[in-house]
Amino acid sequence: MPPSSDQTQSSSSESTPATGEGRTVLGAGDISRALRRIAHEILEANKGADGLVLLGIPSRGVPLARRLAAIIAEVEGSAIPVGSLDITMYRDDLRRQPTRAPMPTEIPDSGVDGKVVVLVDDVLYSGRTVRAALDALADHGRPAAVRLAVLVDRGHRELPIRADHVGKNLPTSQSETVRVRLADFDDADSVTITGGVR
Numbered sequence: 001m002p003p004s005s006d007q008t009q010s011s012s013s014e015s016t017p018a019t020g021e022g023r024t025v026l027g028a029g030d031i032s033r034a035l036r037r038i039a040h041e042i043l044e045a046n047k048g049a050d051g052l053v054l055l056g057i058p059s060r061g062v063p064l065a066r067r068l069a070a071i072i073a074e075v076e077g078s079a080i081p082v083g084s085l086d087i088t089m090y091r092d093d094l095r096r097q098p099t100r101a102p103m104p105t106e107i108p109d110s111g112v113d114g115k116v117v118v119l120v121d122d123v124l125y126s127g128r129t130v131r132a133a134l135d136a137l138a139d140h141g142r143p144a145a146v147r148l149a150v151l152v153d154r155g156h157r158e159l160p161i162r163a164d165h166v167g168k169n170l171p172t173s174q175s176e177t178v179r180v181r182l183a184d185f186d187d188a189d190s191v192t193i194t195g196g197v198r
C-alpha cells in the first residue's frame with residue numbers, strides 16, 4: 001500500500017493529563033478534524049468521489065466510515081455508498097480466541113466489483129484485522145483498488161500492511177492499550193491510552 005500522507009502530530013490541543021480511564025490523546029474536536037482531513041485525502045487520491053465505496057470494519061470502523069461518507073457527501077454534493085465488512089470468520093486466531101459473534105456485513109447495492117474500496121477502522125495495530133478484511137472482501141468481488149483509512153495507527157505491525165490515510169500516528173509500547181470511544185457506542189468521542197510504561 002502507498003505511504004500515508006500528512007498525519008496529525010502527537011501533541012494535541014485537546015490532550016489532557018492521565019485520568020483513571022487513561023491518558024486522552026484525541027478529543028472530540030481532534031477526531032472530527034482528523035476525519036475531515038482523511039475525507040479530503042480520500043477525495044484527492046481518488047480525484048473525486050466516482051467509484052468510491054466505504055466499508056467500515058465493525059465495531060467502530062462502521063460509524064467512522066459513515067462519518068467519512070457524510071463529510072464526502074457534504075463536500076461533493078452527492079451521497080457515496082457506505083457499508084460494513086465483518087471479519088470475524090476470517091481471523092487467523094479464531095481457534096485461540098473466545099468465540100465472537102459475527103457482526104453485520106452490509107455491502108452497498110453498487111457492489112465492490114471495479115470500485116475503489118476504502119476500508120475504515122479505528123485502530124491499526126498488528127495488521128491482522130486488515131488482512132482478514134482483505135480476505136472477507138474478496139468473497140464479495142474484485143475491487144479495482146483497496147485503500148485503508150484508520151483513525152489511529154499505533155504501530156507494532158506483524159504483517160506488511162500500511163494505511164493510506166491515518167488520523168493520528170500514535171507511538172505506543174505493546175503493553176499499552178489504545179481505546180477509541182465514539183459517541184455512536186460510548187458516552188463521547190475520545191482516544192485514550194492506558195497501561196504500560198514507555
Ligand SMILES: O=P(O)(O)OC[C@H]1O[C@H](OP(=O)(O)OP(=O)(O)O)[C@H](O)[C@@H]1O
Binds near residue numbers: 057061128
Ligand atoms: O491490527 P490489529 O492487531 O488486528 O488490531 C486492530 C483491531 O483491534 C480492534 O478490534 P477488536 O478486535 O478489539 O474488536 P472491536 O472492533 O470490536 O473493538 C480495533 O478495532 C481493530 O479492528
Ligand SMILES: O=c1cc[nH]c(=O)[nH]1
Binds near residue numbers: 123
Ligand atoms: O490497543 C489496541 C490494540 C488493538 N486494537 C485496539 O483497539 N487497541
